[in-house]
């Protein structure tokens with residue numbers, strides 16, 4: 001426990017950020033989260049949650065840089081700034097505070113405000129006023145006497161801002177102090193906007209204390225407070241620095257970090273700003289793409305099984321065998337690990353572990369390792385897309401004709417190929433990479449750059465470490481066959497060969513099958529079987545299968561189809577933005593966020609790529625529900641386009 005605990009909280013500032021950001025935790029109290037974490041007996045599960053959070057979401061270097069910038073601003077501020085938690089325990093004072101008040105940080109941090117000596121010059125009767133003001137979450141501002149360490153009283157203009165955390169509770173108080181003799185600064189502070197300004201002449205530190213509440217009413221045991229401090233301190237700093245800085249610091253702190261974050265945050269609300277810290281545009285990553293994510297430490301090869309999937313996650317996967325399965329529910333429920341969870345379930349349904357003679361723990365590590373190498377910063381090509389393609393693949397594999405054609409090794413290859421088929425996708429197209437002269441384009445001679453990379457990297461990740469090597473116990477020849485099939489399928493997702501693959505499928509499979517049916521009715525079982533199961537045709541079926549799974553978005557129920565359309569458009573917009581920034585050729589000029597008609601782009605995509613391919617696939621595999629959705633969705637986009645709308649949805653009536 002101790003080992004896990006220490007390791008996890010080693011980067012607690014990052015966890016805290018992740019925690020506040022993720023919807024699944026929104027509204028929870030970080031204290032209870034910490035306690036839940038601490039109390040969870042399955043420490044491996046916890047560790048893994050955290051690890052995955054970091055891999056999936058937290059871009060450590062990026063955030064540390066942003067935090068450093070903010071800290072620098074705070075440390076340089078000429079105003080004395082003091083931050084306490086909701087129990088009035090001092091968590092931070094800046095250097096200006098130290099020099100004005102004569103204390104060292106170390107003498108104050110961890111102390112309750114009531115323990116710090118106060119000046120007798122303040123009238124005590126405003127205490128309740130101020131307390132009731134700030135406890136309601138309102139800001140208080142006024143003049144008071146503070147007592148320096150040497151006993152002198154100094155008159156200061158002080159502003160106390162309660163900081164509201166997730167769930168609407170007050171989490172901290174930020175006090176900003178200015179000696180009153182500094183006229184400029186007083187003017188600054190007085191002209192700054194504030195909500196509930198009251199003047200008084202009280203020692204702020206006595207007013208902000210709990211007073212008569214007493215320690216018996218504390219919400220947390222001392223143990224819990226220790227935890228909460230450990231966990232909260234970094235985020236306290238970030239949130240409060242932002243607030244304090246925005247309110248009154250002469251230093252343009254927000255400006256300082258926003259270029260790095262690539263966002264313009266106008267709204268000073270804490271959540272938005274923390275959100276801003278977390279928002280990373282496509283292309284911004286801690287790890288240069290093309291490099292392998294360090295594989296999971298060996299102690300993470302967890303003996304967890306399907307049975308350990310949290311019930312609320314399991315619930316979102318109950319109907320995963322249906323085409324109308326809503327993957328976005330899973331995405332929301334599972335802390336951005338849809339691929340791991342759905343993979344576990346689907347692979348188990350198809351008996352993949354048995355086929356590979358691999359323990360489920362290895363499969364789990366493998367899924368995690370693969371998922372960690374998808375970029376969660378891509379708006380489309382992240383592990384949700386991989387999970388979606390895996391889902392479509394598993395659905396197609398259950399169709400009668402497909403089952404007749406494929407053997408189990410083909411099914412296993414298809415499921416694995418779907419899982420890895422876009423791993424480490426940089427959120428840019430092949431043409432972009434070639435134009436930009438990227439390392440990968442150079443490595444792969446501008447040919448099937450991404451697809452080659454996905455296939456190669458998938459095997460590197462898998463075979464580097466026995467803990468996640470799902471192929472380890474396979475017989476050599478069988479492995480070679482499987483590997484060949486996986487590579488072939490991943491490469492088949494390359495769109496330059498789209499028409500070639502579809503045509504081959506139609507000519508070698510659909511036409512001969514149709515001819516047989518016309519001639520001899522259903523009679524000639526043997527000939528049908530011959531067509532379906534010849535090695536060459538099995539390859540064509542698998543290619544067609546993964547291609548259709550890969551671009552099946554327009555055949556999904558309308559709401560899902562719309563969500564995917566929004567994501568792919570955003571990813572393309574981001575590429576166009578970058579092409580313009582870098583003066584590269586704009587590969588897809590219609591995907592300009594200022595001018596693009598999303599309905600038109602969807603209509604063209606369906607017309608050009610989808611209709612014929614799914615006609616052929618439907619003729620083979622019999623997919624009336626998909627064709628119905630495709631029809632509906634097409635009409636939906638047409639409808640928007642006829643109304644000359646460019647957006648994903650019609651405006652509200």
Ligand SMILES: *[C@@H]1O[C@H](CO)[C@@H](O)[C@H](O)[C@H]1NC(C)=O
Nearest residue numbers: 336376378379382383384567
């Ligand atoms: C994929 O990107 C979308 C944004 O388009 C995001 O909401 C989602 O959480 C991402 N999924 C994963 C698993 O990173």
Ligand SMILES: *[C@@H]1O[C@H](CO)[C@@H](O)[C@H](O)[C@H]1NC(C)=O
Nearest residue numbers: 441442443444445446447452
């Ligand atoms: C790229 O082209 C060079 C020169 O033709 C060749 O030697 C090399 O094998 C090619 N690499 C790949 C990955 O195709």
